[in-house]
Amino acid sequence: MLIKKIPLRVMKREFLQFFSIIMLIAIASMTYTLFAVSMEDIDVNYKMFIKDYVQEDGYFITSQNIDKKLLKEKFGVELEERLFYEVQENGITLRIFSISDRINKPYIEAGKKPQDGEVLLDPSFFKAHQYHTNDSITILNKKFTVSGIGYLPDYIYIIKNDQDILPDPKHFGVVLMTENDMKKLFPVLPVHYYSYKGRLNNIEYFKSFINSNWHLLKFVEKSENPRIIYTEMKLENAKRMTLPLSLFIILVSSFILFIVMRRIINTMHAEIGTLYSMGYTQKDVFRVFMRFPLYIWLTGSILGILLGYFEAYPLSEFYRSYFTLPKLKNVLPWQHIFVALALPAVFIFISGYLALKNFFKLTIVQMLHGVDEIKFGKLPDIKFFDRFEFQTKIMLKYGYRHFARELVLAVGIIFSTILMMYGMTAKDSIVVAIERTYEKNFKYEYLYLLNSVSTHPEIKLTNQAEPYNVKSFDIEGRKLSIMIYGIKKDSQMIKLYDNKSNEIPISNKLVISRPLANKLGLKEGDKIHIKSKFTDKKYTLKVYKIADLPVGNSGYMDLESFNKIFGYSREEYIGIFSKEKLSLSNNLIFESYSKSELVNTIKASAGDLSKTIEVMALVAAILALLIVYVLSTLTVNENKKNIGILKMLGYREGSIFKMMLGFNNFSFLAGFIIGVPLSKITMDSLMNAATKDIDFAMMLDVSTKSIFSTFAVLFFAFVVSRFLVRRKMAKVMPVEVLREQVD
Amino acid sequence: MFVKAEKLSKIYRIGKNEIRALNEVSFELERGKIYTVIGPSGSGKTTLFNILGGLDRAEEGRIFVDGKEITAMDQKKLSDYRRDYVGFVFQFYNLINGLTVYENVLSSAALSKNPLDVDMVLEMMDVYSEKNKFPFELSGGQQQRVAIARAVVKNPAMILCDEPTGALDYESSKLVLKLLEDVNKRFGTTILIITHNLAISKMADATLRLRSGRLVEFSENPQKISAQEVSW
Ligand SMILES: Nc1ncnc2c1ncn2[C@@H]1O[C@H](COP(=O)(O)OP(=O)(O)OP(=O)(O)O)[C@@H](O)[C@H]1O
Ligand SMILES: [Mg+2]
Numbered sequence: 001m002l003i004k005k006i007p008l009r010v011m012k013r014e015f016l017q018f019f020s021i022i023m024l025i026a027i028a029s030m031t032y033t034l035f036a037v038s039m040e041d042i043d044v045n046y047k048m049f050i051k052d053y054v055q056e057d058g059y060f061i062t063s064q065n066i067d068k069k070l071l072k073e074k075f076g077v078e079l080e081e082r083l084f085y086e087v088q089e090n091g092i093t094l095r096i097f098s099i100s101d102r103i104n105k106p107y108i109e110a111g112k113k114p115q116d117g118e119v120l121l122d123p124s125f126f127k128a129h130q131y132h133t134n135d136s137i138t139i140l141n142k143k144f145t146v147s148g149i150g151y152l153p154d155y156i157y158i159i160k161n162d163q164d165i166l167p168d169p170k171h172f173g174v175v176l177m178t179e180n181d182m183k184k185l186f187p188v189l190p191v192h193y194y195s196y197k198g199r200l201n202n203i204e205y206f207k208s209f210i211n212s213n214w215h216l217l218k219f220v221e222k223s224e225n226p227r228i229i230y231t232e233m234k235l236e237n238a239k240r241m242t243l244p245l246s247l248f249i250i251l252v253s254s255f256i257l258f259i260v261m262r263r264i265i266n267t268m269h270a271e272i273g274t275l276y277s278m279g280y281t282q283k284d285v286f287r288v289f290m291r292f293p294l295y296i297w298l299t300g301s302i303l304g305i306l307l308g309y310f311e312a313y314p315l316s317e318f319y320r321s322y323f324t325l326p327k328l329k330n331v332l333p334w335q336h337i338f339v340a341l342a343l344p345a346v347f348i349f350i351s352g353y354l355a356l357k358n359f360f361k362l363t364i365v366q367m368l369h370g371v372d373e374i375k376f377g378k379l380p381d382i383k384f385f386d387r388f389e390f391q392t393k394i395m396l397k398y399g400y401r402h403f404a405r406e407l408v409l410a411v412g413i414i415f416s417t418i419l420m421m422y423g424m425t426a427k428d429s430i431v432v433a434i435e436r437t438y439e440k441n442f443k444y445e446y447l448y449l450l451n452s453v454s455t456h457p458e459i460k461l462t463n464q465a466e467p468y469n470v471k472s473f474d475i476e477g478r479k480l481s482i483m484i485y486g487i488k489k490d491s492q493m494i495k496l497y498d499n500k501s502n503e504i505p506i507s508n509k510l511v512i513s514r515p516l517a518n519k520l521g522l523k524e525g526d527k528i529h530i531k532s533k534f535t536d537k538k539y540t541l542k543v544y545k546i547a548d549l550p551v552g553n554s555g556y557m558d559l560e561s562f563n564k565i566f567g568y569s570r571e572e573y574i575g576i577f578s579k580e581k582l583s584l585s586n587n588l589i590f591e592s593y594s595k596s597e598l599v600n601t602i603k604a605s606a607g608d609l610s611k612t613i614e615v616m617a618l619v620a621a622i623l624a625l626l627i628v629y630v631l632s633t634l635t636v637n638e639n640k641k642n643i644g645i646l647k648m649l650g651y652r653e654g655s656i657f658k659m660m661l662g663f664n665n666f667s668f669l670a671g672f673i674i675g676v677p678l679s680k681i682t683m684d685s686l687m688n689a690a691t692k693d694i695d696f697a698m699m700l701d702v703s704t705k706s707i708f709s710t711f712a713v714l715f716f717a718f719v720v721s722r723f724l725v726r727r728k729m730a731k732v733m734p735v736e737v738l739r740e741q742v743d
Numbered sequence: 744m745f746v747k748a749e750k751l752s753k754i755y756r757i758g759k760n761e762i763r764a765l766n767e768v769s770f771e772l773e774r775g776k777i778y779t780v781i782g783p784s785g786s787g788k789t790t791l792f793n794i795l796g797g798l799d800r801a802e803e804g805r806i807f808v809d810g811k812e813i814t815a816m817d818q819k820k821l822s823d824y825r826r827d828y829v830g831f832v833f834q835f836y837n838l839i840n841g842l843t844v845y846e847n848v849l850s851s852a853a854l855s856k857n858p859l860d861v862d863m864v865l866e867m868m869d870v871y872s873e874k875n876k877f878p879f880e881l882s883g884g885q886q887q888r889v890a891i892a893r894a895v896v897k898n899p900a901m902i903l904c905d906e907p908t909g910a911l912d913y914e915s916s917k918l919v920l921k922l923l924e925d926v927n928k929r930f931g932t933t934i935l936i937i938t939h940n941l942a943i944s945k946m947a948d949a950t951l952r953l954r955s956g957r958l959v960e961f962s963e964n965p966q967k968i969s970a971q972e973v974s975w
Contacts, residue, residue, distance in 0.1 A: 001853070002842070002846055002849055002850040003839070003842070003850050005841065005842060005846065006839060006841035006842060007841075009841035009842070010841050013841075270835075270837050271837065271839050271840065271841075274833070274838075275839070276798070276822070276825070277796065277798055277831045278825065278826070278831070278851050278854060278893070278897075279823070279825040279826025279829075279854045279897075280822070280854065281819070281822045282818075363798075364793075364798040365793050365798055365799045368833070368837070
């Protein structure tokens with residue numbers, strides 16, 4: 001059929017407008033493909049990795065050697081001891097493990113399994129320090145050869161301490177060596193580290209059994225292990241984002257398509273009527289006009305899928321190095337490509353169909369002659385607007401007539417704002433949280449966690465150091481835990497403030513962190529029910545105050561009361577906060593870190609985030625630009641005749657622009673003003689959903705700086721698209737009035 | 744009889760008011776003749792064409808074309824009828840802007856069972872040299888001739904022209920009229936022309952005069968002159 005050529009010709013003539021819609025669809029398809037394909041890649045590889053290389057179900061640390069055979073018989077779990085030692089040299093901490101062969105087996109990339117005298121390094125550390133295979137590394141004055149890169153299923157998100165938020169491969173690495181070398185290098189190992197695999201029916205009994213026999217120091221189930229769980233959480237989070245994000249872009253673009261289609265059909269009303277008069281049927285006309293959505297869909301989604309697919313590879317690589325996951329096999333997820341193709345199709349065809357369906361309700365005679373509703377140039381008659389000066393009045397009338405358009409514009413801006421704020425806030429929050437916490441709340445420079453709770457008579461504390469005790473509890477009814485600290489009554493190391501910045505005194509009453517309070521929905525005066533991790537002991541404590549700490553599931557009270565409540569003797573403690581570096585024997589220390597080390601970590605890793613944020617900002621700006629451009633061009637195209645008349649009458653272009661498109665300014669502003677608080681709300685709920693069952697909590701900070709940056713970027717996009725539209729308007733000549741008299 | 748209309752009425756209701764755009768109009772037309780339809784603005788001329796051409800429905804009365812009752816046809820039959828029997832020429836041409844001159848005509852020929860040769864018709868209408876241009880690149884007179892070519896190429900039994908010269912100057916109007924006459928002579932097409940220009944009636948075999956929806960006169964024209972001789 002010859003008339004099927006019409007759509008392509010119209011699209012060519014209105015190239016920029018259709019190109020913009022195609023780009024919107026492409027961005028939507030791309031977003032979906034990009035995330036879905038790379039997520040699937042990571043997901044499949046992750047699952048394969050943890051299965052084939054036997055990820056642990058948990059690990060525990062004891063101070064005495066356990067009876068593996070006894071435990072295995074009694075509880076039916078697989079157990080493997082891993083020799084473990086930590087070395088700190090030149091500001092770098094190396095956590096050294098022996099190579100296990102049943103649980104947490106290493107996946108070796110670019111190299112081979114180490115023999116005596118050889119080691120594997122974790123991929124991030126390897127990269128950060130630019131090692132090559134067969135390089136040598138010196139550990140405690142002994143030279144080793146780096147035989148390759150080793151990925152561990154229980155060290156996927158390689159953070160040093162359980163509380164860390166970001167990995168810091170410059171200062172922390174995991175080293176794998178043979179058991180033989182371990183024993184030679186470290187004749188005395190202070191603790192015993194076991195991984196277990198298998199389902200435990202009574203985990204509480206398991207813990208208390210180990211505790212009573214061999215003195216349990218630490219017990220971490222897989223679901224509480226941040227090195228495993230953060231990856232899963234971030235994967236889940238990213239997956240959760242994928243669909244709504246692309247769906248929203250598709251929805252906005254479909255709606256724009258609907259408006260554009262309606263306009264095309266309306267301007268072509270006489271031509272469609274003529275087609276009928278020639279003897280073409282509704283079916284013929286329908287088939288021809290559905291080609292508009294068809295072409296937009298095909299080019300948009302295929303372009304998007306291609307872009308997304310090629311971008312997915314570097315993104316997978318980025319995730320892979322971010323989470324330190326190995327690539328075990330190539331993944332081509334057809335199902336996601338199908339969705340990326342089908343999802344926009346549904347919305348595009350529906351909007352095309354709806355635009356046509358309304359038109360088909362008209363009779364042929366109405367199409368030929370045009371009825372009021374499809375004729376342009378008639379502005380609504382609203383008395384209220386008459387009180388304004390002429391140009392403002394016309395502007396308001398245009399805004400009113402194009403209400404749907406203005407709404408889409410505002411929604412588009414809201415969305416772009418959220419998108420951009422999301423990236424900015426993620427970065428801000430982490431940096432701000434850390435800086436604030438360490439400047440305002442945590443005044444110590446060094447933190448030491450010792451091997452045991454005792455009065456430690458061998459340690460002499462100066463006034464530059466304070467002892468503390470800490471214990472981790474499960475919160476009843478929730479899969480969450482809380483770390484409760486017992487600290488000095490008028491501690492100089494930890495300062496807590498309420499939300500009005502008044503200092504909260506440390507006393508015998510419990511103070512908890514705000515993120516935890518928010519997550520549990522607790523207010524001051526509420527009760528919190530907790531249970532010891534290693535024994536069955538339960539406690540109910542009253543929350544006295546909520547402290548404005550940006551991160552952490554933590555609680556504080558004074559050391560004396562802490563020891564009394566949780567059954568320690570008066571002077572006992574497990575750790576030290578200190579302003580200066582302490583020279584403690586290595587055998588005493590379980591974990592230690594310095595504040596500057598930690599702050600460096602964050603600063604280093606914030607760079608990684610910046611890249612993601614730049615991409616997000618770019619996408620947000622392009623989205624805003626396309627949406628504003630398409631919608632304003634539409635108005636210009638529809639009103640060519642009016643523009644011509646106004647120009648003929650002697651109106652300046654600036655005034656015409658203001659009258660017809662001035663309302664866009666309000667929609668833009670409204671979109672932005674609604675977008676900012678809405679982004680905070682959506683981020684909070686997203687964060688809550690993502691961290692619901694995870695021992696991780698953080699306050700999201702929307703800083704004025706990020707609000708300004710977001711505004712600057714979006715406003716720039718807005719101005720650019722307005723400039724383009726204005727140029728289009730400049731091209732409209734008064735002669736259009738005569739030419740378009742057919743309408 | 745080629746066309747037979749019996750007591751046709753078209754009623755528009757606007758609120759409580761009833762407008763009889765056509766009021767019990769009856770007439771008979773012969774195949775192969777030229778008719779003009781005249782009458783003041785709002786008298787129902789276009790309404791009559793719309794019904795006769797199968798674009799609209801009458802409330803009362805019947806029309807037979809070639810023995811078939813088009814007032815009884817459903818949507819599908821009506822579009823077949825338009826396809827096989829009728830060619831339209833509008834005052835404002837209504838060409839498809841997305842198609843070239845050639846394609847505009849071809850899109851019509853494609854619907855016909857026995858179309859004429861597109862190039863031949865374009866040449867006949869003297870727009871062959873414009874065949875690859877788009878409608879908006881043509882003058883009004885050229886566009887109207889393309890519109891006639893589009894109606895003619897189907898080789899329909901009847902061509903309905905609603906003020907075909909209404910937007911044209913004298914010379915262009917005369918050319919259009921001459922071409923319509925040529926078509927009538929060459930292919931025996933029945934041609935109906937709505938016009939405000941009484942001079943045009945002189946080239947018709949008969950004239951229908953409408954007033955306020957009624958057919959007030961049906962006058963045969965024994966002294967028919969050629970389109971060439973018509974002048975005003
Ligand atoms: N869609 C409609 N709704 C209501 N009334 C209509 C409609 N279309 C036409 N009419 C009325 O029907 C009557 C006949 O209209 P029609 O278009 O047939 O007139 P006409 O003879 O073609 O006039 P002109 O010479 O101005 O083209 C007029 O009174 C007109 O107002
Ligand atoms: Mg008329």
